[in-house]
Every structure is written in C-alpha cells, then in structure tokens.
Amino acid sequence: MNALSPLPAMGAAGCEARPIVQERGQREVFCGLTGIVWLHRKIQGAFFLVVGSRTCAHLIQSAAGVMIFAEPRFATAILEDRDLAGVADIDDELDAAVDRLLVRRPDIELLFLVGSCPSEVIKIDLSRAAARQSKKHAPRVRVLSYSGSGIETTFTQGEDACLAALVPTLPQEAPHAPPSLLVVGALADVVEDQFARLFDALGVAPVRFLPMRRAADLPPVGPNTSILLAQPYLADTAHALEERGARRIDAPFPLGVEGATLWLRAAAVAFGVTEERFDAVVAPARARAERAMRHYRDTLAGKRIFLFPDSQLEPALARFLSREMGMEIVEIGTPYLHRRHMASELELLPPGAPIVEGQHVEQQLDRCRAARPDLVLCGLGLANPLEAEGFTTKWSIELLFSPIQGFDQAGDLAELFARPLNRRARLEV
Amino acid sequence: MQLTLWTYEGPPHIGAMRVATAMRGLHYVLHAPQGDTYADLLFTMIERRGSRPPVTYTTFQARDLGSDTAELFKSAAREAYERFSPEAMIVGASCTAELLQDDPGGLAKALALPCPVIPLDLPAYQKKENWGAAETFYRLVRALAGPRRERSRRARRSCNILGPTALGFRCRDDVREMETLLATLGVEVNVVAPLGASPKDLTRLGDADFNVLLYPEIALTAAQWLERTHGQPFTRVVPIGVGATRDFIAEVARLAEIDPEAASQVEPSRLPWYARSVDSTYLTGKRVFIFGDATHAIAAARIARDELGFTVVGLGSYSREFARDVREAAARYGVEALVTDDYLEVEAKVMELQPELVLGTQMERHIAKRLGVPCAVMSAPAHVQDFPARYSPQMGFEGANVIFDSWVHPLMMGLEEHLLAMFRDDAEFHDGAAPSHLGGKQTPPPAAPVASDIVVVWAEDAEKELRKVPFFVRGKARRNTEKFAAERGLETITVETLYDAKAYFAR
Numbered sequence: 001m002n003a004l005s006p007l008p009a010m011g012a013a014g015c016e017a018r019p020i021v022q023e024r025g026q027r028e029v030f031c032g033l034t035g036i037v038w039l040h041r042k043i044q045g046a047f048f049l050v051v052g053s054r055t056c057a058h059l060i061q062s063a064a065g066v067m068i069f070a071e072p073r074f075a076t077a078i079l080e081d082r083d084l085a086g087v088a089d090i091d092d093e094l095d096a097a098v099d100r101l102l103v104r105r106p107d108i109e110l111l112f113l114v115g116s117c118p119s120e121v122i123k124i125d126l127s128r129a130a131a132r133q134s135k136k137h138a139p140r141v142r143v144l145s146y147s148g149s150g151i152e153t154t155f156t157q158g159e160d161a162c163l164a165a166l167v168p169t170l171p172q173e174a175p176h177a178p179p180s181l182l183v184v185g186a187l188a189d190v191v192e193d194q195f196a197r198l199f200d201a202l203g204v205a206p207v208r209f210l211p212m213r214r215a216a217d218l219p220p221v222g223p224n225t226s227i228l229l230a231q232p233y234l235a236d237t238a239h240a241l242e243e244r245g246a247r248r249i250d251a252p253f254p255l256g257v258e259g260a261t262l263w264l265r266a267a268a269v270a271f272g273v274t275e276e277r278f279d280a281v282v283a284p285a286r287a288r289a290e291r292a293m294r295h296y297r298d299t300l301a302g303k304r305i306f307l308f309p310d311s312q313l314e315p316a317l318a319r320f321l322s323r324e325m326g327m328e329i330v331e332i333g334t335p336y337l338h339r340r341h342m343a344s345e346l347e348l349l350p351p352g353a354p355i356v357e358g359q360h361v362e363q364q365l366d367r368c369r370a371a372r373p374d375l376v377l378c379g380l381g382l383a384n385p386l387e388a389e390g391f392t393t394k395w396s397i398e399l400l401f402s403p404i405q406g407f408d409q410a411g412d413l414a415e416l417f418a419r420p421l422n423r424r425a426r427l428e429v
Numbered sequence: 430m431q432l433t434l435w436t437y438e439g440p441p442h443i444g445a446m447r448v449a450t451a452m453r454g455l456h457y458v459l460h461a462p463q464g465d466t467y468a469d470l471l472f473t474m475i476e477r478r479g480s481r482p483p484v485t486y487t488t489f490q491a492r493d494l495g496s497d498t499a500e501l502f503k504s505a506a507r508e509a510y511e512r513f514s515p516e517a518m519i520v521g522a523s524c525t526a527e528l529l530q531d532d533p534g535g536l537a538k539a540l541a542l543p544c545p546v547i548p549l550d551l552p553a554y555q556k557k558e559n560w561g562a563a564e565t566f567y568r569l570v571r572a573l574a575g576p577r578r579e580r581s582r583r584a585r586r587s588c589n590i591l592g593p594t595a596l597g598f599r600c601r602d603d604v605r606e607m608e609t610l611l612a613t614l615g616v617e618v619n620v621v622a623p624l625g626a627s628p629k630d631l632t633r634l635g636d637a638d639f640n641v642l643l644y645p646e647i648a649l650t651a652a653q654w655l656e657r658t659h660g661q662p663f664t665r666v667v668p669i670g671v672g673a674t675r676d677f678i679a680e681v682a683r684l685a686e687i688d689p690e691a692a693s694q695v696e697p698s699r700l701p702w703y704a705r706s707v708d709s710t711y712l713t714g715k716r717v718f719i720f721g722d723a724t725h726a727i728a729a730a731r732i733a734r735d736e737l738g739f740t741v742v743g744l745g746s747y748s749r750e751f752a753r754d755v756r757e758a759a760a761r762y763g764v765e766a767l768v769t770d771d772y773l774e775v776e777a778k779v780m781e782l783q784p785e786l787v788l789g790t791q792m793e794r795h796i797a798k799r800l801g802v803p804c805a806v807m808s809a810p811a812h813v814q815d816f817p818a819r820y821s822p823q824m825g826f827e828g829a830n831v832i833f834d835s836w837v838h839p840l841m842m843g844l845e846e847h848l849l850a851m852f853r854d855d856a857e858f859h860d861g862a863a864p865s866h867l868g869g870k871q872t873p874p875p876a877a878p879v880a881s882d883i884v885v886v887w888a889e890d891a892e893k894e895l896r897k898v899p900f901f902v903r904g905k906a907r908r909n910t911e912k913f914a915a916e917r918g919l920e921t922i923t924v925e926t927l928y929d930a931k932a933y934f935a936r
Contacts (some may be wrong), residue, residue, distance in 0.1 A: 026505070031464025053524035053553060059467045078431040081554040084528075093430040117462040117525035121494070150464025151525070175545060232878040237496060259754040285799040379479065381469030388479030 004269045004278055006060055008386050014324060018346060018355065020337060028381055029065065029310060030397075031150030032158025037064045038400060039162055040073040042186050044238055045215030046107035048074040049101060050148070051094065051124060052116030063397075071109075075101065079118055091132075098133050098143070108141055111213035112162060115147035129216055142215075144169065156233040156311045156337040156400070159186055163210060166218070167240035169355060170210075173222035181207045181267055182246065185231030185236065188214065190405035195254075195406060198264060201281040204271040210237075219283025221246050228267050230254060230405060232345070233312040252344045253406045255313070256320035257289045262344070285407035292411025293324065296418040301326030303421065306368045308378035309333035309359050310396035317377070319348045319400070325414060329353035330371045333364060375421060392424045435792065437747040437770050437810055441551035441561025442523045443468055447645075448565040449519060450482040450595035454627040455569075458506045460498070460526035460533050462489040475813050476596050485509035487526070499531045503540060506533075509539065510542050517573065517628035518542065519565065547572045557770075559646040559722070560750060562594055566623055567650040570655035573631040578657050579763030580638065586685035587617035589637045591652055591663070593624035593795035598809040600624055602822035605642060607668070610825050611641070614681060614691045623647075635659045639684040641743065643667065643824065645724055646748055669728035671736055671829045673700050698826035700833045704737055712837065718743040718774050718784035720767065720793050721808025724749030726825070728760040729788050729807050732832060734762060742782045743767060745775065774795070783908065786840060791815075803839035807832070887913045889920045894924045909934045 033056055036048045057076035077097045083090045094113075102108060111133070113126045126145035133143040146165040148158040163184065173180065181204055183195065192209055199207040208219035223245035229238060232253050242248060251266035252259050261282060268278045284373065305327050307314045313335045321327040334353045346355075356364070361382075368376060369389070376386055376393045380384050383393040394417055404413040437446075442459060449457040450472050459465070461877045466486050471480045480908070485506045489498050504518060534548025551561045554785045590607055594598035601624070608618055619637035634655060640663035642652045652663040662684055668677035675692075682689040703709060703867040717739040719729045723746045731902040733739040742760045744769030746752070752768045758762050759766035767778050779787060787797040787804040796805035806815065822828040888894070898906045906927075913930035914922050 026466070026486055027463050027471070028466050030467055031462070033464070034467075054436060054438075054440040054557065055431055055442075055465060055553070057436050058443065059464065061435050062467055062471060072434060075432055078433060079554060081552070083430055084554055087430070090430075096854060097432045117464070118528060120491075121528045122524055131823050149908060150462040150493075153490065153492065154463060354580050362508075379470075380474050381466060382473070384473040384477060385479060385481045389467045 003272050004265060004275050006266075006269050010286045016113045018349070018351070021337065021354055023356050023358040023360045023363070025358075025363060027335070027359045028308070028361040028379055029152070029359070030155040030379070031059070031116065031117070032148035032153025032155065033060060033150075034063050034149060034155055035158030035162060036060060036114065037075045038186055038346040039159060039211065040064035042213070042369055043211050043215055044213055045107065046073060046112065047101070047105060047108040047110070048114050049098065050074070050076040050114045050116055051119045051126060052076055052079065052114075053118045054078055056116045059130065073105075084122065084244065084275070091129060092408045094124075094129055095133065095136075098137075102137060102141060104429075111141055111143045112165070113143065114158075114162075115145065115149055117149045117151050120149045122148060126316040154405055156313075157236075157336070159231070160234045160236050163234065164236040164240045166210065167221070167237060167244065170218050170244070171220040172244075173220040173224060177220070177222065177224050178206075179224050179226060179271065180220075180239070181271070182210055182221060182225050182227045183207065184210045184213055184227050184229050184241070187230050187405055191403045191405050191409060194408055195264075198281060198285065199267070199295075202264070202268055202271070202273050202277060204267055204273065223247075226267070228263070228272050229341060230263075231313075232316055232338065232341060233336075235341065238341065239267060250344055252319065253313075253316040254350060255316050255326045257286055257407060258324055258348075259316065259320060260289070260376055260405070260407050260410065261286060282407075289407040289410040292408075295413045296411070297325055300414065301419050302328065303374040304328045304330050304371070305417075306330040306371060306373040306379065307332050307334075308364065308368075308376065308382065308396065309335045309356070309380055310377075312336055312338075313399055314377070315342055315345045315349065315355065319345055320413065321417065322350050322353075323348060324410075325417070326382050327375075327417075329375045331356055331364075331367060333359065335359065347371075363411060375417065377417075392420045394420050433771065435772055436557075437693025437772070437790065437792065438469075438558035438811060440524055440553050441556045441558060441564070442511060442521060442549075443471070444555065444558040444563070445519065445521060445549055445551060445565040446482055446484055447474070447558070447562050447596050448569070448623045449484060450478070450599075451593065451600075451623040452483075452626050452628070454516035454629065455483060456509055456513050456518045457482075458485045458502070458509050458518060458520045458533070458537070459484055459521035459523060460521070460529070460531060461486045461504050462525045463486065463490050465523050465525075467693055471596055475605045476816055477813070478595070482595075483513065483515070485513075490528075494529075498526075498529055499536055502531055502533055502536050506537050506540055510540075510544065511741070515544060515628075516549065517545040517569075518782070519547045519549055519569065522553075523764070524553035525695050527553050531818075545572060545647075559748060562647045563650045563750075565593075566648055567590075567654060569623070569628070569631060570634060570651040571654060573628055574634045574655065574659065575632055576635075578635050580636065585615060585617045586639075586687065587619045587637045588639050588641050588681075588685070589634055589655075589661075590641045592623040592642060592646075592648035593621065594644075594647055596809075596811050597647070597870065598646065598722075598807075598811055598815055599823045599828075600644070601816075601819060602820055603824040605820070606822040606825040607641065607643065608828050610668075610674075610678070610695060611681070612677065613694050614685070615679060615687055616685050627726050637661060640661060641681070646722055646751065667724050667728055668733035668824045668933040669725065669827065670730060670826060670832070671700050673728055674698070674825050674829065682755050696830040700826075703754075703833050709738070709837075709926060712840070713738045715786055715840070716742045716780055716784045717786045717788060718782055718793075720745045720747075720787075720789040722746060723748035723755050725808035727754060727843050730758055730762055732789065732829075733836075734827070737833075737836070739786070742784050744780055745769065745778070759921040783904070786836070788836065805836045805839050807836070846874060884920070885922060886920060888924070891924050893923045894927055904930070 113125050130143040130145040142167045146161040218408040225246040227246045227248045249266045251263045254263040318329045318332045337357045403409050472482045487501050520537040538544045593604050594683040643661045655661045668674040678692045717733045726746045730741050741762040746755045747770045756766040772792045790808045794804045910930040
C-alpha cells in the first residue's frame with residue numbers, strides 16, 4: 001500500500017515564465033455586493049443588510065432579478081441626505097433599521113452588515129455597529145460586518161470578505177483534535193454533497209464546509225485543520241484561516257476532470273490515502289465525466305476563446321478549456337491574480353496565452369475585435385453588444401450561479417461553453 | 430435611512446444614462462466607483478440594445494482615493510473625447526463620487542475640450558431616476574437650444590416630440606404611433622428628443638411651433654423652459670386611451686391651428702366597439718387597482734372607468750414629483766391616492782382592497798401573482814417583457830387597441846365565465862378550477878380585514894346557500910355579507926342575512 005505522493009510540476013512553462021500584463025482603466029465588473037445574490041441562498045438563517053445608497057439597492061435588484069420575490073434574505077438600508085448632513089445620527093438610524101428588520105424577520109440568526117462605497121467613503125464604522133447590535137440581540141442573533149464596496153472588492157471578492165468576517169467567529173477546534181479538512185468557498189449544495197461522498201469513500205474525515213449551510217453550524221478551526229480552497233478568489237479568507245493555524249493544501253481548482261482529480265488528490269495526499277484507494281474511488285467518477293464531456297469536445301476543440309475579467313475563475317477555466325476541451329486561448333483577463341493560490345493552475349496552463357490582470361475595457365475590446373475569437377466569455381454589459389458585432393458570447397456570471405465544480409458537473413461546464421456555439425450554428429436568421 | 434428590498438426607481442444618474450443612451454452623438458463621463466458599471470446591463474440586457482450605453486465610468490478604487498481621483502476623472506474625460514469624438518458631453522458623479530466633491534463640471538471645463546460639455550448636478554441622496562432624467566434633458570435643452578428665434582409662418586405647422594428615453598415603457602412604439610398620427614393631421618415633426626436625437630438636433634428645437642409632451646416625468650421641465658424661452662406652447666394631454674387621444678388631437682389641432690376635421694383621416698380604435706360588444710358585459714364594474722408612474726397610472730384610471738366600465742378601487746404612484754396630479758385624479762374616482770415608493774405598502778393596499786384586476790408595474794405583477802389576482806403591466810420600471818418584438822404602443826388609437834387586449838386577456842373571457850357558471854356543477858368546472866392561464870390552481874383569497882371585534886360565523890344552511898352563488902362572484906358575496914353582518918352586530922349569518930346583504934348591496 002503506497003501512500004499518494006505529490007505530483008511533480010507538470011507544465012514546462014511555470015508561472016515564472018509567463019508574462020502577466022497589468023492594465024488600468026475602466027473596469028466593467030460588478031462590485032462585491034453581488035456576492036449576496038448567491039450567499040443568501042447558501043447560508044440558511046443568514047441575512048445581508050447593505051448599508052448603502054439607492055445605487056446599491058438598484059444594483060442588487062438588477063443582478064438578483066426574480067429572487068426579490070422569494071422572500072430574499074437581503075435588503076438595503078438606503079442612506080439619505082439627512083444621514084449625510086448629520087441631521088440624523090447614523091448609529092441610531094442603523095440600529096433602528098436593524099430592530100425593524102429583526103422584528104419582521106424572526107428567522108434571522110446571523111446578520112451581516114455589508115459596507116458599500118458610500119458607507120466606506122463617509123467612514124461608517126460597521127464593525128462597531130455590528131458589535132453593538134450583537135450585544136443587544138444576543139443570543140438570538142449574531143451580527144457581523146464586511147465590506148462589499150466597489151472601491152475595495154471586485155465581484156467575487158465580496159464572498160471572500162464575507163467568509164473572512166466569519167473566520168474569527170469559528171469555534172476553536174479541540175486541542176488534540178484529529179486532522180480535519182475544511183473546504184472553503186461557496187459551492188452548490190449538490191456539488192458539496194458529491195464531494196462529501198467522495199471524501200467519505202476516500203476515508204478523509206472529518207470534512208466540513210465554509211460557508212456552512214446553516215448559520216448556526218460553524219465549523220471549528222485550528223492547527224489540525226487543513227483547508228482546501230474550492231474557489232480561487234479567497235485570499236483574505238485563506239489568510240484569516242492560516243492566522244488561526246490552519247494549513248492550506250495547494251491544489252488547482254476542481255473544474256473539469258483534471259481539476260477535480262488534482263484537487264481531490266491534493267487532499268488525499270495530505271490525509272495519507274493510498275494510491276490504490278484513490279484510484280478505486282475516483283476512477284468511476286472520472287470515467288463518467290469523460291463520457292459526459294466527450295460530446296462537447298467536438299464543438300469546442302480548435303476554437304479560439306477570449307476571456308474578459310470577471311470572477312477570478314478565468315485562469316482555471318482557461319486551463320480546463322485548453323487542456324481538456326482543446327480550445328485555443330487568446331487572452332485570459334482576470335480582475336486580480338493571486339500568485340500563490342493560482343500557482344498550480346498557472347503551471348498547467350499551456351504557454352502563450354497572456355494573462356491580463358485588471359482592465360481597460362475599451363483597449364481590451366479593441367484587442368478582442370482584432371483577434372476575432374470564436375467565443376468570448378464576458379459580463380452581461382458586454383455580451384449583447386458583442387453579439388451584435390457578430391461575436392459569440394458566454395455570460396460569465398452563469399459560472400457563478402451554475403454548479404460547475406467536480407466530476408459530475410464537468411460535462412455541464414463544457415456544455416455551458418458549447419451551447420452558444422451550438423446556438424449560433426442552429427440559427428438561420 | 431430607508432429600509433428596502435426593491436425600488437421602483439434607480440438613482441438619478443441612471444436617469445441621466447437613459448437620456449444619454451437614447452441620444453446619438455452624446456457621451457456621458459460618469460465619476461463612479463468600480464461596480465457602478467452594472468447599469469450597462471439595464472440597457473444591453475433588459476432593453477436588448479446592440480451597443481453599449483455611451484458612458485465612460487472612472488471606476489475608481491480605494492487605492493485611487495489616496496491619490497487623485499480628480500486626475501482620474503480628467504484622464505477618463507480626455508480619453509472618452511478622443512475615442513468617441515462626441516458632438517457634446519455630459520459629465521457628473523454617481524452617489525459615491527458625489528461624496529468626494531471632485532466637481533466633474535469644473536474639471537471638464539478645465540480640460541477645454543473642443544465640444545460643449547454640460548455639467549450635471551444630480552443629488553443622489555435626495556432624488557431618483559425620473560428626476561435625474563428630467564434634469565439631464567432640461568440641462569441639455571437649455572445648453573443647446575440657443576436663444577429664441579423668429580419663426581416664419583409656414584404652411585405646415587411643426588412640433589417637437591419630447592420625453593421618450595432609452596429603457597422607457599414602450600417609448601419606441603409610442604413615438605412611431607405619434608409620428609404617424611401627427612403626419613395624418615398634417616403636422617410636421619421637427620425633432621424627437623431625447624430618443625434618437627443628436628446634440629445638433631437639440632439646437633433646432635426652437636424651430637418648431639409647439640411641443641408635444643409625451644412623458645411629463647421626463648420632459649416637463651424642458652417643455653416649460655421652451656415655453657418660457659422660445660414661446661412654444663406644449664400639449665397637456667397624454668394620449669393614452671381613446672378619450673385622451675381624442676382630447677390630444679383636439680389640443681394639437683388648436684395649437685397647430687388646423688381644422689379638427691383632419692382627425693377624421695385617423696384610423697380609429699377598435700376599443701370602443703370591443704368594449705360595447707356583448708362579450709365585454711362581464712367587465713362591468715370589475716374592481717381595478719392601479720399603480721405606476723403618474724402619467725400611466727392617471728391615464729389607466731380614465732381608461733378603466735370610462736372606456737372599459739371597470740370600477741377604480743385604488744390609484745397610486747411612486748412619482749412623488751407628480752403626487753398632486755395623482756391625488757387630483759384619485760379624487761375624481763372617489764378613492765384615496767397611494768403615493769409611495771415602498772412596494773410593501775402597495776402590497777398591503779392590494780390585499781386590503783381585494784381587486785379583481787391589478788394594473789401596475791412588474792412589481793405589482795408579482796404581488797398580484799402571489800395573491801392570485803389577474804394583472805396587466807402598464808408602467809415602468811421596465812422589464813425585458815416590456816420590450817416586445819412586435820409593435821406594441823400604449824399611446825394613440827393603436828395603443829388603445831393594445832391596452833384593450835393586454836388588460837382584458839388576464840381576465841377570464843366573458844363567454845368562458847358564462848359557461849363556467851352554467852356548468853359549475855360539472856366535474857371539470859368545480860369550484861377549485863382556476864383559469865388555466867393563472868396556473869390552474871385556485872389561490873385562496875386573503876382573509877378580509879376584520880371591520881370590528883365581532884367574529885361573524887356562517888350558519889350551515891347559509892354556507893350551503895352561498896355555494897350556489899357562482900364562484901367567481903362568491904368571494905365578493907362572502908365579503909359583502911360578512912361586512913353587512915359585522916356592521917349590524919350580527920354574530921351568525923343566516924340565509925336571511927345573505928339575501929338581506931344581497932339586496933343591500935344591489936344597486
């Protein structure tokens with residue numbers, strides 16, 4: 001019985017060799033408040049109260065669309081002139097808003113006060129407000145705060161800020177606790193369950209997830225905790241967990257068969273799983289995923305894709321699309337590149353495709369037009385205008401709202417990219 | 430501090446974007462943090478525009494706050510001019526940038542760009558989207574329309590059409606309908622603005638004899654300024670509905686000094702005949718609740734009562750700037766106006782009034798769906814469904830046709846209702862069968878508010894008698910009887926009470 005050993009670096013072109021271009025200019029990305037749209041569905045019992053402007057409320061309703069009508073677990077406390085002019089005491093106003101909210105929603109166990117651009121600029125101390133309200137409403141409700149402002153966070157970084165705010169409240173693991181695994185980053189429940197089953201079959205236990213599904217079920221953390229990031233945008237959360245003694249397992253992200261295998265394998269290595277057992281557990285899932293993906297490879301292979309920056313998933317997606325789908329990568333945009341967390345992804349990326357960190361949307365559009373890619377991954381503001389110019393596009397936000405991680409979603413992930421091409425091929429108008 | 434889940438209107442800079450996006454050759458440089466670019470998708474996704482809004486955002490981040498956000502604004506404005514060569518630019522700040530007090534207007538002036546640059550001051554913590562659109566359009570008109578000029582008397586009188594914007598409710602089709610109508614009347618259209626106009630077109634506004642004001646929320650301020658400065662009168666009637674369109678034609682005829690007989694050339698609406706045809710009998714007295722922007726809500730009330738024979742049981746609007754008009758209109762229908770931007774208040778009102786039809790915005794559609802009440806959408810805020818592929822105006826006689834169809838279809842058809850009543854004991858037509866287009870599931874009506882402390886109980890035989898009442902009016906019969914009993918302090922409703930109440934409420 002041989003314990004699994006870490007794999008040697010595979011790509012010849014490591015991250016050292018790859019040029020990473022930094023660009024500054026207009027950014028066509030969401031702010032971190034948008035994360036509320038999926039986080040409020042994920043953590044039962046949690047509620048997100050944005051302290052912001054009418055713009056913040058308008059952004060969330062525009063991004064969340066129909067969710068507004070399903071008793072959403074988010075709201076906005078809109079700052080008005082009297083709040084800014086000092087006529088009203090902001091602390092009193094905020095406390096009153098929270099009181100009203102808690103009366104109307106007795107199901108709230110965990111309340112996040114979410115900072116916005118205006119609340120950051122006028123320096124409303126939400127952490128103090130959260131502490132004050134926590135005290136007032138204990139033990140029924142815990143109140144935490146984080147910033148989802150556009151001046152500090154880009155899109156998915158809102159989730160990072162939220163989870164990082166949770167970390168100090170996680171219980172300390174027992175002094176001689178056996179090694180445990182904490183999977184970090186919001187995953188669809190169905191994906192979480194699949195991974196839980198695979199870890200169980202591998203004998204990796206106990207395995208916990210952050211964010212937790214129920215506000216009250218906080219996973220413990222400590223020096224015997226290993227963390228495995230399920231999402232690439234969790235810089236602050238990982239740092240906060242490491243501060244509490246947890247060790248991060250380095251791995252690519254679980255997108256595609258290769259990503260899922262390497263991700264699970266990294267955890268298996270850390271937990272001393274044998275080669276035989278790992279192969280036995282993973283092989284059927286791998287085979288199933290290969291079958292599901294095969295069909296889409298015909299559509300995607302040889303096609304050229306341009307990725308606009310959005311969620312920080314872009315390098316991992318490019319790795320999947322090039323290595324497993326045979327696509328040619330024209331440019332990989334990403335709002336931010338975490339060099340350390342992304343290291344094993346960058347090693348796998350085929351050489352050539354430039355990574356562009358940050359954005360100057362006009363210049364990037366110029367490059368995209370010049371390159372004439374077959375498929376463009378971009379946000380909703382750009383998709384229809386590019387379609388109107390004759391490009392085929394895939395909405396990047398769908399990659400956050402659809403289950404795409406793991407073996408049983410590898411086919412779905414491929415399909416998300418194949419569908420726009422398929423559609424373009426069908427239409428005769 | 431206002432606690433809300435949803436707003437009828439966005440912030441005022443969204444209004445400015447609606448004007449900028451509607452126009453050609455205009456560019457908006459918006460001092461705004463990263464993330465405010467979400468607004469682009471309103472236009473590219475909801476309205477399905479094939480191009481990005483002509484807006485350059487500075488998208489500053491925290492690290493820029495330490496250095497120089499003003500410099501960032503200047504370089505963004507300079508770059509935008511170089512890239513897009515607009516005929517004119519508007520510059521302003523979103524809510525966060527307003528707090529920085531960088532003065533985009535002053536900064537842009539210092540750049541001395543070779544095109545008119547119009548600064549916008551849109552107080553984001555006081556005002557909202559429609560106000561922002563109105564202010565933007567007014568500033569543009571003021572800056573570009575120039576001084577008053579002599580108009581030579583021409584054979585054909587001409588007008589401007591003012592008010593349609595991007596992301597407006599059916600603006601695209603209303604404009605076409607109005608252009609057709611005015612052409613039939615022999616009135617020339619000088620400029621349509623902001624939709625489709627360039628800054629250069631705005632310099633020609635003063636050439637028209639009068640203005641047609643289609644959307645007061647957007648263009649009243651500009652129309653008033655043009656009246657004062659250029660001596661152009663403007664139309665007060667918004668031509669939504671048959672009666673309003675006739676009044677509008679009369680008003681245009683007066684302003685254009687043309688023979689009102691010219692209107693006989695206009696294709697009439699089918700609404701008057703459809704409303705008179707016997708199938709529409711069942712529409713009589715249907716209780717309607719109306720909520721939307723002021724213009725559409727007020728127009729809807731007139732159509733509902735005078736042209737479809739409904740009873741208006743509630744009328745409201747989120748347009749605070751037009752609260753007085755809404756209150757005056759509500760008084761004409763004997764109801765109290767609901768002026769609010771809190772949809773929970775609107776929902777509470779719908780539950781209280783128990784209407785049989787709701788005419789509202791997309792939000793009221795959701796409220797009505799939850800309560801199992803039919804609904805038609807007749808006002809912004811706009812939704813992807815409000816940009817139909819087909820021609821679908823709200824204004825003019827074709828607009829009245831569209832309104833007849835779209836308001837009446839959510840209700841059960843007259844003949845259908847009649848047959849259901851005839852065959853109500855058949856298995857297929859049992860009481861629980863709701864109209865298939867409402868999902869086929871009967872939603873129990875919310876409990877009527879208790880008028881007094883008395884708990885009214887139905888005697889068994891009275892309950893049985895109530896079941897003989899056709900089910901589509903049974904809810905009303907139950908409510909009326911309970912109200913009747915409660916008001917008289919009766920604790921038990923007997924068959925007698927039921928018929929007493931029926932006689933009492935019969936008019």
